[in-house]
Amino acid sequence: MKPKLTDLLRQLFPAAAFDGQDPTLGVGSFAEWDSLGHFNFLLLVEETFGLQFSVDEITELKTLAQIRENLAAKGVEA
Amino acid sequence: MSQRIQICGTSFLLPGNPAWSALGQGWEPVFAGFDEWARLLLDPVPPVDPPAALVWVLFLEDLLPGQALAPSLALKDPGQRRQALAELVAPLLIPLDARLANHPQTPLIVAYSLPVVGSAIEGGRGRPAWEQARQALEELLRARVDQHPGLLLLPLDRQLARLGLDQAFDDRNLYAARCRLSQAGLRVLARCLGDLLHRQHNAAKKVLVLDCDNTLWGGVVGEVGLAGLALGQDGLGKAFQDFQRAAQDLSRTGILLAIVSKNNEEDVWEVFDQHAGMVLTRDDLVAFKVNWRDKAGNLLELAADLDLGADSFVFWDDNPLEREVVKARASQVTVVDPPADVTRWPRLLRDLPLFGRFETTAEDAKKKAQYQARAQFKAEQGRVVDETGFLKGIALKPSLVPIGPGSVARAAQLCAKTNQFNLRVIRHTQADILALADEPGAVAFLGHLADRFGDPGNVALLLARPTADPQVAFLDSFMLSCRVLGRHFEAWMLAQAVAKLREQGARWLLAEFRPEKRNQVAQDFLAGHGLIPWAEAPAPARERLAPLCRDMGGQIYLAELASLTIPYLEIYDETQAD
Structure with missing residues (x-):
């Protein structure tokens, strides 16, 4: 079974505390999730679900909800 | 950490x-x-x-x-x-x-x-x-x-x-x-x-231990016989053959090959001697255990026979059950988990980083013969009662090799690989060794030893460095390849160092034994060769040397060079040192 996006967040930022239900959860929600952390997170999402975001998507996808919606449009439930 | x-x-x-x-x-x-x-x-x-x-x-x-x-x-x-x-x-x-x-x-x-x-x-x-x-x-x-x-x-x-x-x-x-x-x-x-x-x-692994049935060849020889084995023909038979070639190529770079197989010994040798598809020969093997006993025990016995740590062994077996048993009971051995697809094995073995070394020295290429000679030495030694007479009769030829650009790779290799006879187990790099050897007052050299059983090459390293007290030298590193243990070459090496240190005006030698996982064999060396444990040293000496020992966490020994008597040197009395 594929992990959820929140599982990937915990994997990448094991020391961070966050609320997985928070609809605004995204870049800047905690210190480690800065722009570099976000890029690394998107690469991890790509590798996990076997897809690739375009440069535009990388610029636009800033919250977990947006990423989830983008994946759903590609037929991936996360 | x-x-x-x-x-x-x-x-x-x-x-x-x-x-x-x-x-x-x-x-x-x-x-x-x-x-x-x-x-x-x-x-x-x-x-x-x-x-x-x-x-x-x-x-x-x-x-x-x-x-x-x-x-x-x-x-x-x-x-x-x-x-x-x-x-x-x-x-x-x-x-x-x-x-x-x-x-x-x-x-x-x-x-x-x-x-x-x-x-x-x-x-x-x-x-x-x-x-x-x-x-x-x-x-x-x-x-x-x-x-x-x-x-x-x-x-x-x-x-x-x-x-x-x-x-x-x-x-x-x-x-x-x-x-x-x-x-x-x-x-x-x-x-x-x-x-x-x-x-x-970390040192590279030294020994590749292979299973036979479904590892060196396809099929179980005891069941399908010589003619039924997949070996050498197109398809899988070619893959098994290429796997053997990869193993043989490793052995040419100094990796020792052995087999551990649950089999009738005569069946295995029949394949080695008579199957036209075999690449490996009996002569490629440094040792073998072909019997029906458990493989973990066989591997540990092999390590003891070769005087090598089991942690220098890599085990390759197609059978996951055998692999798990070895992992559980001989945990020092590195067990490869190869894929079920044998066609991937030859490349996998060639690419395995476990055996990779930065440089291959001349000694590496001679490994197999040295270990075979070592087994012969041990067998003859076991039959002789008079050790000194025996050692005098095997034409020991020791010599010193200075540390320099041509020899420092071997010196660093000894530092990286010697785990048993090694007083302090400091893993010096080539740069460290060259710098130490260049210090004024340092005595640093490799020891070369040949005898009737072969020429194991540069097998020992001694590095003594000056201290803050101009009359005191410190034995920074002293190690000896286990290939030449039993010849008292360590006594000869120490004697050479002492002579050089005295020439340079040193009066005292300070040494330290740092216990590590596998260097117990070096523990008795210092006391057995005239050095005095710290606690037994005369008070004036301790008072003088104490400031030099502050950072030492191991067991400290010292010797006054003028009165140091080193045993076993008579073995080398009639040899021609270069």
Whole structure:
């Protein structure tokens, strides 16, 4: 079974505390999730679900909800 | 505790990316800021807390855009073109040269990349521009490796090519984050760096132990007989044969081969002696255990027979159950979990980093014969009651080999690999050894020993360094390959050092034994060769030497050189030392 996006967040930022239900959860929600952390997170999402975001998507996808919606449009439930 | 590795690069390397976990346990990557690589390499100030190694990842495209090459490549004369390219690339290495000159003690790894650019047509008749630039860079880097023992190279494109360059590089990452590599490419970089770092700090494995049925050949010989085995024919039979070739090639570089098989011994030798598809011969094997006993026990017995630690063994068996038993009961042995698909085995064995070494010395190639000779020595020694008479009769020929550019690789190899007879188990690098040997008042040499049973080569290393007290020398390192244990060569080595130290005006020798996992054999050496344990030393001596021992955590011994009596030297009395 594929992990959820929140599982990937915990994997990448094991020391961070966050609320997985928070609809605004995204870049800047905690210190480690800065722009570099976000890029690394998107690469991890790509590798996990076997897809690739375009440069535009990388610029636009800033919250977990947006990423989830983008994946759903590609037929991936996360 | 993790060791810190400082990493800088001409492109961004995505600190914190999960791919960096492929470095392996024990390494903590610390990244320089983006575009800080030149400042870091040029910085002449020694860091307060130097890293275990510095890594410079060089993407030549970052520093040499295509148009910079054009004038050099327009030159028609190949010699002139080569010279012009070298002149173009050489200034890029100025920061590297500064680093090597300013901080020679910190190991430095240069990972470099210049992937294939352009279409197949470009290389149809001429040599593509990038290929020529890469060659110029490689020649300059290789010249530096010869001069700097602490420098390692990682030609990254060769490793990335396994993944496929299109998979390894990602232009999307380049334009979005100034990182040339994909996450998968980054993982290859991290894994390769991890392999290099691991080998810098750990000895390579020495013995490959192979199963027979369904490992060296397809099928169970006891069931299908000689004619029923898959070996040598097209398909799987060819894969098994190529696997044997890969093993044989390893043995030619000094890796010892052995077999451990649950089988009737005569069945196994029938295959070795009579099957036309066999590549390996009995002579390729340094030892074997073919019986119906448990393989873990057989492996540990093999290690004892060869006087090698089981942690220098690698075990390859097709049967997952046997592998699990070995993992559980002989946990020191490294067990390979090969894929079920045998066609992948030959390449997998050839690429296994467990056996990889930075340099192969002349001694390596002679390993098999040495271990076979050692087994013969042990057998004859066991039959003789008068040890001194026996040793006098085997034509021992010891000699000293000074530390220098031609011998320092072997000295560092002994430091990295000697676990048993090793007083302090300090893993000195080549740079450390050269620096120590150059200190005024130091006595540093390798010991070479030959006898009737063979020429094991340079088998011992002794490094004694001066201390703050000009009349006191400290035995920094003393180690002896287990191949020559039992010949009292350690006594002869110590005697040579003592003579040299006395010539230089030293009066005292201070030594330390640091207990490690497997160096018990060295524990009794100091007391057994005239040195006095600290607690038993005369008070005036302790008073004088105490300030020199403050940092020593091991067992301290000392000797007054004028009165030191070393036993066993009569064995070497009639030998001709060079």
